[in-house]
Amino acid sequence: MTTLRALECLVALVDEGSVTRAAASLHMSQPALSHQIAALERELNTPVVERLARGVRVTAAGRAAAEEARLALEAADRAVRIGRQIGAGSGGRLRIACAETMTAWILVPVLRRWRSRRPEVRLELAEFTSADRMVEHLMAGATDLVVGPRPTATTAHAEMLGQEEMVVVTFAAHPFASRACVPVDELAGEPFVHYDPDNGMAVxxxxxxxxxxxxxxxxxxxRSPRTAAQLAGAGMGVSLVPVSALAGRPSAVVRRLEPRVHRDIVALTMTPSDALVRRFVADLRSRGIPRVDTGATLPSG
Incomplete structure (x- = not known):
């Protein structure tokens, strides 16, 4: 198969009209350029230049090949340019899967910053109610980065971003509403809004x-912690939800557990050396998990 260098020599020969000038434009010797042209002719099985007493003349086959060669050289240049942009974190595509409760809580500030500082990077977001489903997409190559609670199991590269608190949600008339916090053992026997068995939250x-x-x-x-909080607040019973699910300020009573309980928030990827993934995770770590404001994040109901 012919090389890009041989095609480059042919284009230079067409543009310059002589071996001497073409070689000079490419900063190579005349014999080296002639060698590339000869290799191209063997590949095409036809002459691309006619050797004249004084110089050469490009053949019709050579000119036709040169037109296509320009496209190939432009594509190669574009490939290198895009690769450099992605390596510098200023171009390409980043596919992110995130737990639905954490999009506004964690991702939005970082996404906004990337949109303003890296407008050439195409960001794609998919939201899930299950960490295990996100991992399935990651392993299938359908996403580049997962942000959410630690899944049941995974072989993906994981980076700890922080922790979020798990809290009790119920309705205003429930006895828990008069408590400052709820002992874990008092959840026993309470009507409980649970999660679908195939959801990591249920596990x-x-x-x-x-x-x-x-x-x-x-x-x-x-399937959804947001829905669990809403159902509990509507009088269906009690539920355990992450504080990120309370961003919509549900009409519910929210109480901390005693003792307080947290779960890990991680970033998962199969390509930790990828430039865009590495930079995005670094920005997530730099921002950190939002601090819990008892008055705002845990409304008293």
Whole structure:
């Protein structure tokens, strides 16, 4: 297969009209240029230049090949330019999967900064209610970066971003509303708004309850922590939700657990050396997990 250098020599020969000037324009010797042209002719199985007594003349085949060669050289130059832009974090595409409760809580400030400082980077966002589903997309190559709670299991590269608090949500008439906090063992027997079994939140809640020897009494299940908070606030019972699910200020009573409980927030990727992934994660780590303001993030109901 012919090389880009040979095509470059042909284009220079067409543009300059002589071997001497073409070689000079490419900063190479005349024999080296002639060698590249000869190799190209062998590849095409036809002459691209006619050797004259004084110089050379490009053949019709040579001129036709040169026109296509210009396109190939432009494409190669564009590929190098794009590669450099992506390597510098100023171009390309970054696909992000995020837990739905964390988009506004964690991602929006970083996304806004990237939009203003790196307008050539195309950002794509997909939101999920399950950390395990996000990992499936990551492993399938459908996303570059996952931001959310630690999944049940994964072989992806993980970086700890911080922790978020898990809290109790219920309605104003519930006895928990008069408490400053709720002991974990008092969740036993309460009508409980749980999560779908295929959701990582369901696994986390069940493991948490088992570790405290608490038996929960689910009355219904949902995929979304936001929905769980709304259902509990509407009088369906109590639920455990992450504070990131309270960004919409649900009409509900929110109380801390006693003792306080947190879960890990991580960034997962299969390509930790990727320039865009590395820079985005660095910005997430630099910003950190938002501080919990008891008065704002945990409304009293």
């Amino acid at each position: 986390w809640v069940d493991q948490f309850a088992a570790s405290h020897q608490v038996t929960l009494s689910p009355v219904l299940r949902t």
